[in-house]
Amino acid sequence: MRVMVYPPTSIVIADLIKRIGHEPLVTGKILRDKVGVDLDSPPYEITLSDLKRSLKYLSVETPAGMRGRIALMMPLIEKAEAAIIVMNPDFSFGCGGCDRASKFLIYQIKSKGIPILEVQYPNNKEEAVIFVKKIMDFLRELGG
Amino acid sequence: MEDMEEMTYVVLISPDSHLTPSQAVKQILMLKADITVKETCFGIIMQGKKEILDEVIKELRKLDEYGIFIKERGFKIFDNRICRLVRKKRRPGFHQIEREYSSLPYIREGLIAYDKGIISPERIKPKKIKKAELERIIEEIIDASDGVSPN
Numbered sequence: 001m002r003v004m005v006y007p008p009t010s011i012v013i014a015d016l017i018k019r020i021g022h023e024p025l026v027t028g029k030i031l032r033d034k035v036g037v038d039l040d041s042p043p044y045e046i047t048l049s050d051l052k053r054s055l056k057y058l059s060v061e062t063p064a065g066m067r068g069r070i071a072l073m074m075p076l077i078e079k080a081e082a083a084i085i086v087m088n089p090d091f092s093f094g095c096g097g098c099d100r101a102s103k104f105l106i107y108q109i110k111s112k113g114i115p116i117l118e119v120q121y122p123n124n125k126e127e128a129v130i131f132v133k134k135i136m137d138f139l140r141e142l143g144g
Numbered sequence: 145m146e147d148m149e150e151m152t153y154v155v156l157i158s159p160d161s162h163l164t165p166s167q168a169v170k171q172i173l174m175l176k177a178d179i180t181v182k183e184t185c186f187g188i189i190m191q192g193k194k195e196i197l198d199e200v201i202k203e204l205r206k207l208d209e210y211g212i213f214i215k216e217r218g219f220k221i222f223d224n225r226i227c228r229l230v231r232k233k234r235r236p237g238f239h240q241i242e243r244e245y246s247s248l249p250y251i252r253e254g255l256i257a258y259d260k261g262i263i264s265p266e267r268i269k270p271k272k273i274k275k276a277e278l279e280r281i282i283e284e285i286i287d288a289s290d291g292v293s294p295n
Contacts, residue, residue, distance in 0.1 A: 007240065009237055010215075010240065011215040012247070012248070012251055014214075014215040018214060026215060026216055028152075029216060029218075032151075035223065035225070042225070044236075121243075123247070124250060125250050125254075127250070128247070128254035129253065129257045130254075131250075131254055132258050136258050
């Protein structure tokens with residue numbers, strides 16, 4: 001089963017999904033197609049087809065940064081059959097991210113009607129035990 | 145056809161692991177698999193055919209089952225667009241790796257606890273009671289004290 005990961009660069013959750021035998025949907029999957037194209041700095045540099053694709057979800061007045069991010073991530077959400085969302089991702093906003101785009105992506109995942117698990121990043125051993133147990137139980141329920 | 149595709153994987157080795165990135169690279173080279181391996185500060189990067197990489201990952205996990213974390217990477221090894229040496233600054237994606245690298249020892253403990261079946265010490269939330277139930281408890285306490293005020 002294809003499981004969407006949020007934040008889509010999370011290595012811990014992607015690994016846990018792979019351990020159970022499901023397919024993690026991470027940014028590497030879509031970036032692989034983009035790095036082959038002759039762009040100077042993917043994924044920051046987007047193409048005209050990306051902007052056209054984002055118009056399916058956003059209006060033309062939306063800032064280009066958000067449209068670029070949505071165009072990049074939406075193919076993953078379209079493929080997703082389940083999702084694991086981390087609710088306190090430190091680096092999904094700030095200078096390297098976009099909080100509005102992140103919120104829109106979570107909204108899109110939630111409105112898709114697929115099984116979703118919401119967890120928090122662990123900061124100690126006890127939280128990690130709960131974190132791993134919740135994710136593993138969720139993945140096994142999906143049929144792993 | 146996906147098995148024949150060229151893939152790149154990032155391998156993170158937990159900081160509390162007995163395995164070092166250089167040891168992991170040596171072990172992979174000893175397998176004589178037809179892949180490219182690069183040692184990094186946080187682990188290794190591997191590139192090759194998917195079916196070969198899957199076999200290498202199986203062997204790699206035997207070295208430290210709970211301390212090795214793997215994810216697919218978009219960029220290939222030695223791609224100048226993401227190389228820190230060429231960019232002269234941190235590369236995109238490193239902040240997320242740095243964030244998760246620090247929590248890998250906790251994740252290891254979580255995985256060991258899950259495999260051993262240790263019950264998670266999740267906080268047991270007190271059960272909510274209804275208004276009628278609360279009134280009944282108060283009445284019982286008043287009846288027990290025969291309406292005598294503690295003062």
